[in-house]
Amino acid sequence: MKLTILGGGGFRVPLVYGALLRDTHDVRVDEVALHDVDAARLDAVAHILAQLGEGRPEAPTVTATTSLDEALEGADFVFSAIRVGGLDGRTADERVALDLGMLGQETTGPGGLAYGLRTIPVALDVAERVRRLAPDAWVINFTNPAGMITQAMQGVLRDRVVGICDSPIGLGRRAARALGYAPEQTRFGYAGLNHLGWLQTLVVDGRDVLPTLLESPERLLGIEEGRLFGPDWLATIGAIPNEYLYYYYFTRDAVAAIRGSAETRGEFLLDSQTAFYEKVCAAPDSALALWTAARRNRDETYMAEARSEGEARDETDMGEGGYEGVALAIMGAIARGERASMILNVRNRGGLVGLPDDAVVEVPCTVDASGPVPLVPTQLTGHPLGLVQQVKAVEELAIEAAITGSPTIALEAFALHPLVDSVTTAEALLTGYRARIPSLDQVFR
Ligand code: G6P
Numbered sequence: 173m174k175l176t177i178l179g180g181g182g183f184r185v186p187l188v189y190g191a192l193l194r195d196t197h198d199v200r201v202d203e204v205a206l207h208d209v210d211a212a213r214l215d216a217v218a219h220i221l222a223q224l225g226e227g228r229p230e231a232p233t234v235t236a237t238t239s240l241d242e243a244l245e246g247a248d249f250v251f252s253a254i255r256v257g258g259l260d261g262r263t264a265d266e267r268v269a270l271d272l273g274m275l276g277q278e279t280t281g282p283g284g285l286a287y288g289l290r291t292i293p294v295a296l297d298v299a300e301r302v303r304r305l306a307p308d309a310w311v312i313n314f315t316n317p318a319g320m321i322t323q324a325m326q327g328v329l330r331d332r333v334v335g336i337c338d339s340p341i342g343l344g345r346r347a348a349r350a351l352g353y354a355p356e357q358t359r360f361g362y363a364g365l366n367h368l369g370w371l372q373t374l375v376v377d378g379r380d381v382l383p384t385l386l387e388s389p390e391r392l393l394g395i396e397e398g399r400l401f402g403p404d405w406l407a408t409i410g411a412i413p414n415e416y417l418y419y420y421y422f423t424r425d426a427v428a429a430i431r432g433s434a435e436t437r438g439e440f441l442l443d444s445q446t447a448f449y450e451k452v453c454a455a456p457d458s459a460l461a462l463w464t465a466a467r468r469n470r471d472e473t474y475m476a477e478a479r480s481e482g483e484a485r486d487e488t489d490m491g492e493g494g495y496e497g498v499a500l501a502i503m504g505a506i507a508r509g510e511r512a513s514m515i516l517n518v519r520n521r522g523g524l525v526g527l528p529d530d531a532v533v534e535v536p537c538t539v540d541a542s543g544p545v546p547l548v549p550t551q552l553t554g555h556p557l558g559l560v561q562q563v564k565a566v567e568e569l570a571i572e573a574a575i576t577g578s579p580t581i582a583l584e585a586f587a588l589h590p591l592v593d594s595v596t597t598a599e600a601l602l603t604g605y606r607a608r609i610p611s612l613d614q615v616f617r
């Protein structure tokens with residue numbers, strides 16, 4: 173099978189290749205085509221992959237190209253993990269909002285809207301080309317904001333595009349283990365949108381054990397979400413939110429922490445990643461060793477603004493490899509018909525009451541040869557439903573704004589986002605983003 177990776181020069185590509193190397197099934201990926209707009213980064217990643225596969229005759233072959241059509245031709249699976257505007261764009265997503273006193277974050281709040289607006293036209297072009305050049309391929313979308321981008325691409329590819337994220341499975345696993353269960357023993361009652369979901373039940377042998385966890389501050393403090401939200405707040409809302417809900421429940425704290433640190437996540441990554449690729453370029457023979465060290469550093473510093481000073485990340489969380497694990501599992505289920513269940517971003521189809529049928533939601537699914545089918549999800553009510561409905565309405569406005577090129581609709585999206593507190597501020601955001609990010613400004617020309 174041929175796997176095409178868009179964003180093939182990206183830092184996490186070796187994780188996916190490493191997972192492929194561990195796959196010993198007869199039906200498996202034997203050909204990887206990397207595509208990227210940056211030839212130097214493609215070259216760096218190609219070196220890392222070659223070193224990962226050294227001495228392994230069964231390792232999938234790797235080709236690298238800056239021609240999108242060449243990469244897509246004949247693909248069975250397409251992974252899309254692109255960053256339109258690069259890390260420069262990410263720093264602008266953050267700074268424009270922070271300078272106006274709002275949350276500045278890659279996927280959540282106004283930054284996520286700015287990121288989505290400039291990414292949608294590119295994602296739609298990819299979708300059109302997939303339809304032409306690899307009509308039977310499945311597209312697995314990691315490109316953020318994953319919910320919005322998946323929904324936009326579904327306009328072209330329907331259910332052939334599936335969105336994935338590593339955070340829901342990470343949450344489910346941590347909750348299960350906190351109670352001493354193996355994650356495979358449990359069913360996760362998780363529902364919401366990407367980076368906006370809640371674990372509402374954790375079922376073992378037909379019984380919901382989540383209340384036991386919520387009653388135990390000690391156990392809660394043993395997992396990342398317990399420390400992030402505090403056991404009292406989790407007991408109050410009766411669910412465990414995705415870590416990204418920190419930016420909603422603790423907005424001021426997050427803004428203060430980010431503004432109080434010397435650099436944003438994007439700025440940190442812009443520096444450290446630029447240096448990393450330069451080093452690989454200068455010493456390609458050490459590519460793998462350089463990558464291993466840089467990866468550890470990136471994992472250790474993830475979401476630092478949400479942890480107290482000096483608080484280290486959990487070794488199990490870092491070693492678990494959510495990202496590539498979900499990717500491989502979904503390919504295995506589709507290609508070999510190995511039925512599996514996982515939390516994915518798929519079309520709602522009436523599952524979550526109160527959301528449109530065509531809205532992409534993040535819910536547990538069964539995946540087999542015919543693709544993912546959402547299971548009947550735990551329903552959202554009260555404030556989670558309200559929040560999800562409003563954010564989905566905003567995402568749909570952003571998609572419409574990007575497709576039509578309408579600044580009026582884009583302004584409406586910014587103004588109605590729950591983390592933007594005034595129409596005036598929304599105007600300042602849109603103006604600021606257009607001035608700082610050329611690819612975003614281009615959407616409205
Ligand atoms: C998690 C999220 C991804 C996000 C990433 C950011 O894995 O699920 O959607 O892209 O974190 O990590 P970074 O190292 O880029 O800050």
Ligand code: MN
Nearest residue numbers: 336337338339
């Ligand atoms: Mn994610």
